[in-house]
Amino acid sequence: MTSIESELRPVPRVPLWRNERVLKIVAQIVAVAVVVALLRWLIGNLTTNLNRVGISTDFGVLRQSTNFTIRDDPGFAPNSPVFPNMLWVGVKNTAIASVVGIAIAVGLGVLIGVGRLSSNWLVRKLCTVYVEIIRNIPPLAIIIFFGYAVFTYGPFPIFNPRNPPWQVKLPGSDNNFLILSNDRWAFPSFMKDGNVGIFWILVLVAVAAAIVAWKWRTKVNVDTGAPHHRVVWAFGVLVVLAVIAFLATGVPYRWSWPAVSASGRTIVGGFGTNAGYLSITGALGLYHASHIAEITRGSILAVPRGQSEASLALALGGFQRYRFVILPQAAKIGFPPIISQFLSLTKNTSLATVVAYPEVTSLVTSAIGNGKPAVQMLVALMAIYLLFSFAWSVLLNSVGRKFKEVSR
Amino acid sequence: MRSLRSTSRRRATVGAIAALALIVGACGGDDDTTDSTDTDGSVAIDGGGDQPDDTTADTVEVVQGGGTLAAVKARGELVCGANDTLPGFGSVNEAGEFEGFDIDFCKVVAAAVLGDANAVRYVPLTAQTRFTALQSGEVDVLIRNTTWTATRDGQESMTFLHTTFFDGQGLMVPADTGYTTLEDLDEANICVTPGTTTELNLSAVFQSRGLAYNPVVIETDAELRQLYEAGQCEVWTTDISGLTAWKFTIEDEGGAEQFILPEVISKEPLGPGVRDGDSEWAQVVDWAVLATIQAWEYGIDSTNVDGYTTDDVGIQNFLGQNAGDFDPGLGLDPDFAVNIISQVGNYEEIFKRNVEPLGLVMEGSPNNLWTNGGLLYAPPYR
Numbered sequence: 001m002t003s004i005e006s007e008l009r010p011v012p013r014v015p016l017w018r019n020e021r022v023l024k025i026v027a028q029i030v031a032v033a034v035v036v037a038l039l040r041w042l043i044g045n046l047t048t049n050l051n052r053v054g055i056s057t058d059f060g061v062l063r064q065s066t067n068f069t070i071r072d073d074p075g076f077a078p079n080s081p082v083f084p085n086m087l088w089v090g091v092k093n094t095a096i097a098s099v100v101g102i103a104i105a106v107g108l109g110v111l112i113g114v115g116r117l118s119s120n121w122l123v124r125k126l127c128t129v130y131v132e133i134i135r136n137i138p139p140l141a142i143i144i145f146f147g148y149a150v151f152t153y154g155p156f157p158i159f160n161p162r163n164p165p166w167q168v169k170l171p172g173s174d175n176n177f178l179i180l181s182n183d184r185w186a187f188p189s190f191m192k193d194g195n196v197g198i199f200w201i202l203v204l205v206a207v208a209a210a211i212v213a214w215k216w217r218t219k220v221n222v223d224t225g226a227p228h229h230r231v232v233w234a235f236g237v238l239v240v241l242a243v244i245a246f247l248a249t250g251v252p253y254r255w256s257w258p259a260v261s262a263s264g265r266t267i268v269g270g271f272g273t274n275a276g277y278l279s280i281t282g283a284l285g286l287y288h289a290s291h292i293a294e295i296t297r298g299s300i301l302a303v304p305r306g307q308s309e310a311s312l313a314l315a316l317g318g319f320q321r322y323r324f325v326i327l328p329q330a331a332k333i334g335f336p337p338i339i340s341q342f343l344s345l346t347k348n349t350s351l352a353t354v355v356a357y358p359e360v361t362s363l364v365t366s367a368i369g370n371g372k373p374a375v376q377m378l379v380a381l382m383a384i385y386l387l388f389s390f391a392w393s394v395l396l397n398s399v400g401r402k403f404k405e406v407s408r
Numbered sequence: 409m410r411s412l413r414s415t416s417r418r419r420a421t422v423g424a425i426a427a428l429a430l431i432v433g434a435c436g437g438d439d440d441t442t443d444s445t446d447t448d449g450s451v452a453i454d455g456g457g458d459q460p461d462d463t464t465a466d467t468v469e470v471v472q473g474g475g476t477l478a479a480v481k482a483r484g485e486l487v488c489g490a491n492d493t494l495p496g497f498g499s500v501n502e503a504g505e506f507e508g509f510d511i512d513f514c515k516v517v518a519a520a521v522l523g524d525a526n527a528v529r530y531v532p533l534t535a536q537t538r539f540t541a542l543q544s545g546e547v548d549v550l551i552r553n554t555t556w557t558a559t560r561d562g563q564e565s566m567t568f569l570h571t572t573f574f575d576g577q578g579l580m581v582p583a584d585t586g587y588t589t590l591e592d593l594d595e596a597n598i599c600v601t602p603g604t605t606t607e608l609n610l611s612a613v614f615q616s617r618g619l620a621y622n623p624v625v626i627e628t629d630a631e632l633r634q635l636y637e638a639g640q641c642e643v644w645t646t647d648i649s650g651l652t653a654w655k656f657t658i659e660d661e662g663g664a665e666q667f668i669l670p671e672v673i674s675k676e677p678l679g680p681g682v683r684d685g686d687s688e689w690a691q692v693v694d695w696a697v698l699a700t701i702q703a704w705e706y707g708i709d710s711t712n713v714d715g716y717t718t719d720d721v722g723i724q725n726f727l728g729q730n731a732g733d734f735d736p737g738l739g740l741d742p743d744f745a746v747n748i749i750s751q752v753g754n755y756e757e758i759f760k761r762n763v764e765p766l767g768l769v770m771e772g773s774p775n776n777l778w779t780n781g782g783l784l785y786a787p788p789y790r
Contacts, residue, residue, distance in 0.1 A: 369603010
């Protein structure tokens with residue numbers, strides 16, 4: 001009774017300086033003001049110091065022409081401006097290296113992480129040896145090993161510069177399926193040829209149709225209990241509609257086959273990669289795989305043992321146990337540290353400058369060496385890496401939310 | 409749950425109050441001091457407040473009006489930005505010591521300013537880091553096979569001094585390829601160091617000839633050599649001096665025979681440089697370098713400089729023998745030239761010691777005294 005009475009008693013008005021809400025807002029305003037003042041002071045100092053030694057702080061210089069050429073980018077003219085052209089080439093190369101590197105790292109890392117928990121003695125030990133060796137070598141050393149040992153003095157005849165490029169023809173045709181030489185590998189690729197915009201709009205329509213099909217099969221399953229087969233349905237709808245769109249828009253992409261140029265020095269057509277690219281993606285993929293393996297193992301071990309025992313009691317097989325019980329729960333635990341591995345791999349591509357791969361950092365430092373102002377160029381570079389990290393975070397956090405729903 | 413949440417909220421409140429208290433306290437403190445000093449007179453506070461401003465103003469003046477000379481003398485050591493990977497010009501020998509043509513000019517400056525050619529700390533710099541290192545004051549002087557260009561003189565806030573080596577850009581290929589002209593190199597992979605005039609010349613020359621090429625950009629010469637010898641690039645381009653040095657090194661260490669194309673595609677005057685805005689220091693470095701050329705012209709070298717006697721007043725002045733009578737006001741000791749010549753040598757000695765073993769000849773090149781048909785010409789020391 002007394003407690004109810006005390007709660008009902010009118011609360012006395014709290015004076016402003018003891019009002020929790022007011023105090024919090026004031027404290028935050030003060031904090032922001034301090035940070036802004038500090039930044040203003042630092043930037044003011046920077047500008048004054050740069051002006052004193054006569055260095056311009058104007059970002060207009062980014063419009064000046066780059067004046068140099070870029071490896072394996074014959075389309076890049078030396079008179080194109082630093083911003084956006086040169087930076088765009090750099091961003092493109094960084095993205096290609098990091099996305100492929102991440103694919104290697106995740107695929108290999110998850111396999112090795114699961115392998116370390118295998119009941120097979122040999123598999124377990126091999127995976128442990130891999131992790132313990134690779135994890136303890138600095139990534140730069142691995143990149144240099146790939147760039148200078150594997151691709152220069154490797155025991156493979158294709159890496160001998162005196163040999164002509166090794167061309168693998170598609171059976172019964174004159175088109176090269178693969179070209180390997182000491183400094184570049186080339187694969188067939190697609191080439192734009194026609195109305196690409198309309199094709200991609202139609203693909204979006206196909207994706208929408210696939211989502212509708214997925215929802216419909218889910219509803220059928222919930223309502224009638226019939227098997228949903230929603231993966232088959234959605235995927236089928238997508239592929240069929242995309243193929244129709246592809247043919248309807250007059251085949252907007254054609255195969256581009258790699259061929260050795262007349263001088264025998266370069267490869268025209270196809271998707272060409274150089275030793276620098278192979279070194280950076282391979283080395284970073286292997287290096288980060290060792291970290292992802294440990295994250296995977298840790299996350300699996302963090303799933304309570306009872307879950308595994310319960311699935312054994314339900315007579316689930318090894319694959320089913322992992323697919324339906326262990327991995328969904330482990331994924332939830334392992335996701336945040338794996339995101340940071342993605343970010344760190346993306347940032348580590350900046351080491352590619354030692355193997356002459358023109359990613360964004362090496363192009364920016366090259367431009368600085370050639371007379372572009374360091375401060376502006378580095379600000380642009382930092383902004384680019386920030387955008388990369390931001391993109392990864394947005395993408396992966398949305399996927400991570402999905403995992404949470406699954407494991408409840 | 410409820411209790412947990414309420415404690416956390418309380419903690420937040422306490423934090424906010426503490427933060428506020430700090431701020432309020434700080435303000436209060438300020439008020440207190442102004443209040444109390446109002447009676448004493450606000451002069452003391454004003455003086456205290458102005459003091460930091462004064463000091464910053466002083467440093468600004470020091471930087472603008474020079475100060476590097478005084479700073480180097482006070483430190484007792486010259487900080488020289490150098491190359492550590494270019495044989496013959498700037499490299500580290502087996503004993504771990506820097507040696508080479510450019511390194512000797514670091515020693516020349518140290519001998520002139522400090523009287524001791526070995527009072528130098530070398531900071532190895534890459535082509536890309538060198539200007540930033542100079543701008544930021546990390547090094548006093550940059551002597552790292554750096555080409556004098558308008559942009560570097562202007563935008564990079566560097567003052568170039570007397571050219572020590574007249575160079576030009578060339579291209580080197582393995583001799584067994586048989587390439588002899590630029591046209592043979594269409595579509596070739598060309599190894600080049602980034603952030604160099606070489607990179608820009610290459611692009612300009614190939615574009616003007618309508619030739620294609622693929623740059624393989626590697627930061628240090630040592631790494632570049634690995635890729636070049638492994639055939640990742642068929643052509644190596646840099647200054648002829650550097651190519652000659654590497655040709656010598658590769659062949660000397662049992663590598664394939666190399667061929668430098670006869671075509672020289674640019675002018676590359678290499679010389680020391682200092683930060684803009686310190687003309688006192690620039691003059692000192694310039695005259696230290698010029699002294700090696702002047703000594704050569706006078707026929708004075710490290711073997712005969714000690715006890716050199718002459719009736720020529722000009723030479724007496726140069727060697728500081730008329731110290732009371734003649735002082736050009738450069739801020740250098742009267743016997744600076746003697747220190748340079750006795751400890752390092754004259755230009756000819758520096759050239760013959762470092763560059764000739766690589767196979768670069770002085771005869772017929774611009775790197776010769778003007779009296780021998782070269783471009784080395786020191787203004788009169790009087």
